[in-house]
Amino acid sequence: xxxxxxxxxxxxxxxxxxxxxxxxxxxxxxxxxxxxxxxxxxxxxxxxxxxxxxxxxxxxxxxxxxxxxxxxxxxxxxxxxxxxxxxxxxxxxxxxxxxxxxxxxxxxxxxxxxxxxxxxxxxxxxxxxxxxxxxxxxxxxxxxxxxxxxxxxxxxxxxxxxxxxxxxxxxxxxxxxxxxxxxxxxxxxxxxxxxxxxxxxxxxxxxxxxxxxxxxxxxxxxxxxxxxxxxxxxxxxxxxxxxxxxxxxxxxxxxxxxxxxxxxxxxxxxxxxxxxxxxxxxxxxxxxxxxxxxxxxxxxxxxxxxxxxxxxxxxxxxxxxxxxxxxxxxxxxxxxxxxxxxxxxxxxxxxxxxxxxxxxxxxxxxxxxxxxxxxxxxxxxxxxxxxxxxxxxxxxxxxxxxxxxxxxxxxxxxxxxxxxxxxxxxxxxxxxxxxxxxxxxxxxxxxxxxxxxxxxxxxxx
Amino acid sequence: xxxxxxxxxxxxxxxxxxxxxxxxxxxxxxxxxxxxxxxxxxxxxxxxxxxxxxxxxxxxxxxxxxxxxxxxxxxxxxxxxxxxxxxxxxxxxxxxxxxxxxxxxxxxxxxxxxxxxxxxxxxxxxxxxxxxxxxxxxxxxxxxxxxxxxxxxxxxxxxxxxxxxxxxxxxxxxxxxxxxxxxxxxxxxxxxxxxxxxxxxxxxxxxxxxxxxxxxxxxxxxxxxxxxxxxxxxxxxxxxxxxxxxx
Numbered sequence: 165x166x167x168x169x170x171x172x173x174x175x176x177x178x179x180x181x182x183x184x185x186x187x188x189x190x191x192x193x194x195x196x197x198x199x200x201x202x203x204x205x206x207x208x209x210x211x212x213x214x215x216x217x218x219x220x221x222x223x224x225x226x227x228x229x230x231x232x233x234x235x236x237x238x239x240x241x242x243x244x245x246x247x248x249x250x251x252x253x254x255x256x257x258x259x260x261x262x263x264x265x266x267x268x269x270x271x272x273x274x275x276x277x278x279x280x281x282x283x284x285x286x287x288x289x290x291x292x293x294x295x296x297x298x299x300x301x302x303x304x305x306x307x308x309x310x311x312x313x314x315x316x317x318x319x320x321x322x323x324x325x326x327x328x329x330x331x332x333x334x335x336x337x338x339x340x341x342x343x344x345x346x347x348x349x350x351x352x353x354x355x356x357x358x359x360x361x362x363x364x365x366x367x368x369x370x371x372x373x374x375x376x377x378x379x380x381x382x383x384x385x386x387x388x389x390x391x392x393x394x395x396x397x398x399x400x401x402x403x404x405x406x407x408x409x410x411x412x413x414x415x416x417x418x419x420x421x422x423x424x425x426x427x428x429x430x431x432x433x434x435x436x437x438x439x440x441x442x443x444x445x446x447x448x449x450x451x452x453x454x455x456x457x458x459x460x461x462x463x464x465x466x467x468x469x470x471x472x473x474x475x476x477x478x479x480x481x482x483x484x485x486x487x488x489x490x491x492x493x494x495x496x497x498x499x500x501x502x503x504x505x506x507x508x509x510x511x512x513x514x515x516x517x518x519x520x521x522x523x524x525x526x527x528x529x530x531x532x533x534x535x536x537x538x539x540x541x542x543x544x545x546x547x548x549x550x551x552x553x554x555x556x557x558x559x560x561x562x563x564x565x566x567x568x569x570x571x572x573x574x575x576x577x578x579x580x581x582x583x584x585x586x587x588x589x590x591x592x593x594x595x596x597x598x599x600x601x602x603x604x605x606x607x608x609x610x611x612x613x614x615x616x617x618x619x620x621x622x623x624x625x
Numbered sequence: 626x627x628x629x630x631x632x633x634x635x636x637x638x639x640x641x642x643x644x645x646x647x648x649x650x651x652x653x654x655x656x657x658x659x660x661x662x663x664x665x666x667x668x669x670x671x672x673x674x675x676x677x678x679x680x681x682x683x684x685x686x687x688x689x690x691x692x693x694x695x696x697x698x699x700x701x702x703x704x705x706x707x708x709x710x711x712x713x714x715x716x717x718x719x720x721x722x723x724x725x726x727x728x729x730x731x732x733x734x735x736x737x738x739x740x741x742x743x744x745x746x747x748x749x750x751x752x753x754x755x756x757x758x759x760x761x762x763x764x765x766x767x768x769x770x771x772x773x774x775x776x777x778x779x780x781x782x783x784x785x786x787x788x789x790x791x792x793x794x795x796x797x798x799x800x801x802x803x804x805x806x807x808x809x810x811x812x813x814x815x816x817x818x819x820x821x822x823x824x825x826x827x828x829x830x831x832x833x834x835x836x837x838x839x840x841x842x843x844x845x846x847x848x849x850x851x852x853x854x855x856x857x858x859x860x861x862x863x864x865x866x867x868x869x870x871x872x
Contacts, residue, residue, distance in 0.1 A: 315641060316754045316771055320686040385636055391692055532860070538755065539769045544642030544816045563860065566853040570819055573849055574648045582849075 168216065179210035180277055183270035200259050203266030214262065214299040217269045221279045223253075225300040226462060229288045230308030230344075232507045233455045234260070236447070237308060238287040240459040240480055247476035248468045251281040260289045262296065291318050294331040304465055305335065306342040306458055310349045311402060311506035312383050312545070314537035321383055325349055329356040340364065342461050344454055345419045346404040352388035352414070364465065366457040367419035370406060372450065373398035378405075379509065379547050389414045401450050401513060402506040421464075423457050434460060441470050444478045449514040451507070492592075492619065495601040499615070502606050504537075505545040511606060512550050522554045525598035527591060529611035530562040536608040540564045548575035557583040561591035562611045588614045592622075626840075627660035628832050631677035633700075633720065634685070634693045635665050641771060643683030643717055645816025649825050650679070657843050659829070668696040672703050677712065678832045680704070684718030684772075684814060687730065694736040697723055701739040708741055713807040713831040717817065721802070721810035722746040722774055731773075742803040742810055743782040746774040756861035757791030757813060759801045765789070766821050767857040768813030776812075778803055785811050790865050807831050820857060822850040 168176070183206035190201055206213055217223060228238045235258050242254050255268045265286060273279050288296045290310075297305065307328070310321060318324055332341065333356045341357045343350040345365035354363050376396060378385060384403040387394055392411035399405040408415035422435040430446050432453070445456050456477065463473050482488055488499045502508045515521035532538050551558065552575060560569045565586045572582055585591040592615065595603060607615055632647060647663065654661040666672050685693070708714065722728040725744040728736045738745075752773045759766045766786060775795035778784060784794065785802025793801035793812070802811030809828075811817070818825040826842055833840045863869050 312640065316769075319752075320640070322686050322688045386692075391688070539641065539771060539814070541642030541645070541769055541814045541816060544645030544648070544819075545639075566849075566856040567820070570849055570853045571645075574645070574652050574819055579849065584849075 168219070172212070172216070175210040176213060176216045176277065179206040179213050180270060180273065181275070182206060182209060183266070184275065187267070187271055199257055200261065200263040200267050202270050203263035203268075206270055207263055207266050212299070213266055214269065217273065217277065217279065218300055220277055221282055223279065223282055223284055223300070225284045225286055225302040226304040226306070226466075227286050227288050227293070227296060227300065227302045228306050228308070228458070228462075229290050229293050230306075231290065231311040231313045231504065232510075233308040233451055233458070234287045236452065236455040236482060237306070237458045238285055239482070240455060240477070241462050242285055243480050244459055244463045244468060244473055244476040245283075245285065245466075248463075248472045250283060252283040252285055253279060253281055254285040255287055258287060260287045261292055262299075265296070265300075290324055290328070294327055294334075297331045297335060301336055302339060304340045304342060304462060305332070306462055307344065307347075307350050307353065308454065308458055309344055309347045309404065309506070310383070311504055312542070313504040313506075314539075315542075316537055316539045317534065321349070325353065325388070328353055332356045333358070338362070340465050342366070342458070342465065344404070344458065345416060346400060346406070346454075348384040348394060348403065348405075348407055348414075348416075349388055351416065364420040364461060366421040366423070366454075366461050367406070367416070368400050368404075368450070368453060368457075369422050369424040370398045371425055372423075372453070373400055373406075374450075374513070375399045378403055383506075387412060387414050401510045404454070421457055421461050423453055432456075436464065441474065443474055445480070446478075447480070447482055448518070449510060451510045490619075492603065493596050495598075495603050497601075497603045497605060499605045499607065499612065501612055502608060505542050508546045508606075512547065515604065516550050520602070520604065521550060523556065524600060525556075525559075525595060525603040527559045527561065527595045527603075527605045527607075528568055529588065529591070529605065529607035529615060530560075530564045530568045531608050531611040531614070532564045533610045535610050540567045543568060543571045546571075548572055548577070552576040554581055557581050559583045559585060559591050559594050561585050561588050562608070562614075588618055592618055626658070626833065626837060627662065628654065628678045628829075628836070629662045629664055629676065630679040630681060631664045631666055631672060633666045633680065633682035633697070634668070634689075636667060637689040637693050638683045638685035638720055640684050640686060640689075641718070641769070641814035642816045643814060646681055646683065646715065646717075646818040646825075649816065649818035649822075650681070650829065653822070653825055653829060653845065656845050659833070666700075668693060672700045674703050674706060677707070678836055679828060680707070680712065680714040682714075682716045682720030682724075684720065686719075690719040690723070690728075691730075691733075691736070694723055694728075694738075697739055698737065704739055704741065708806050708808045711807050711831070711835055713828045713835075714809065715818075715828060716808070716810045717814065718772055718812050721812065722776065724808070724810050725776065725803070728774060741805050741808055743779045743805075744776055744803050745779070746776040748773050749775045751796070753792035753796055753812075755791055756857065756864060757793065757801070758789040758858060758861055759786040759791070759793070759811075759813070760789055761786035761824065764823055765854075765858065766811075766813060766817070766824060767854055767861065768811075768815035768817050768820070770812040771814065772812050776803070785809055790861050815857075819850065820854050822847045822854075
């Protein structure tokens, strides 16, 4: 506190007070604004608010960032921490910009800026990572992966990577950096952190590999260090792989944590150097195995005992919209959020592997608002060939349903199986008529919000 | 009938769904029993004279553009010769810039282009992002632009069209793209050709004409393409409307 100047203190408490008042008001009058409004205004009054919270409370932060898997990884980590009896703060609604962090801090703190815990878990939007690192001075930063995503908002992948490199170079020496080693860009990113002993990484074992040549639109085909082509020995999804440079010494070197499949479904072995332990984990898809590894890596960095990790992982339920399950007309329905080509490909591959892609009722909902990405070009980078031989309708809805329908036509799906219903209500009514289950809904972010709202209203009536 | 399409740098220049253009050309040729061979040209792949009837090159990231800029210079002569023979080519964004005289990035030296278009590009601070509508001859083209480069046409270089909604070449002079003989350059992602079937067919028609003379293309059932085209126009207009955009 002593380092803070008196005017700094005044603006801090003023920002906090006003933030609290706005939070109260928006609770009383929900139309006033979203969960992030108190933080937004408070940061206008004191841009250093988050930093001051960190200093006055000696807050130890865990940051989870990357293109895909942030929400699931932070929810799973939260579940492990809770099971371990830890007290911590978490932006669990997924409001992951600075204003979201500020709002959570304002909400949780006393009027004298005292927080109920000195541990915090933050899911952080990849674009604001540099300022988040600067303000929070985190104890742990974990990167899930880097894919092309909403290029209209984040810019090019290399721009994102350069920003991350600069942010990582500024991490305190005592911080821990955790990366997904199967992503070549992240391997390269870790070179920017000078305190090598505090870097750990995770990887899938080669048995889980599905291919050896990358799909179209994979993002890391070239060595991030010398720009020569990368050679791939095992590919899991998109460019997540075991790789080495065709020219220089850059390669997939030894990960700390490795996940191997067992002969039993949903059962895996985690290897950490010489030690190993079994885990049961029920979420489908290869990308969820990365989320699992990421959470275990964080938990182990925090010295959480193995038996607690095993218990927590076993009974974990997915977050809002992430492999979420519910019933429509008594039929089992799964909603899987899609955000970018890598995520969409992973979902399609998972459904294909389950033999559900060609047979089960399917609704795809594409919007083009800010949170979805205003540019729908990315649909052309998704491998829809997997759907080509489908012989039952795909229902397509949303603000950019036409683009999606056209995409499927050019992927070779017979036009008579494309049911184009731009209205969400009509599309959901059509989906309800389908006879078999499970039913799959694949929406972009705001399309998911639309769908949930309609289902909620219909459920109430 | 068969056509050969040279696809420049498919692995490096493939951002913003530009691969959709190849899919559209493939689909529209196949439906008409035209065999479309794809010749993938990677860095260090040779490109022989008279080896292609059509050429496509898409957009890429700055770093990728840097890698291919040097390689593209090796093909300068072959591409010039093809352009003079009337071979149709479509270049988008990063490739379009390098088909001009030069591209001046934010940092680092100028990247020399292959000078098909009498035009130059300078990186600007303002990134030009959004849906775009362009008037091309008497018809419209729709797409999505996302570029920081400002392209300026020189001499009597003709633009591809006039911007109706959006930024276009530089956000100032309402021009979009450039044309030299049958070579087209533009900033339209989206992907461009699936949503603008008339433009896709124009390219195919030009390629066939060079090889087989005047051939009437069999009309396809483009109802979905045309509804999509119209729907993108409506959506673009709504997003730019001073009041409606808030609904």
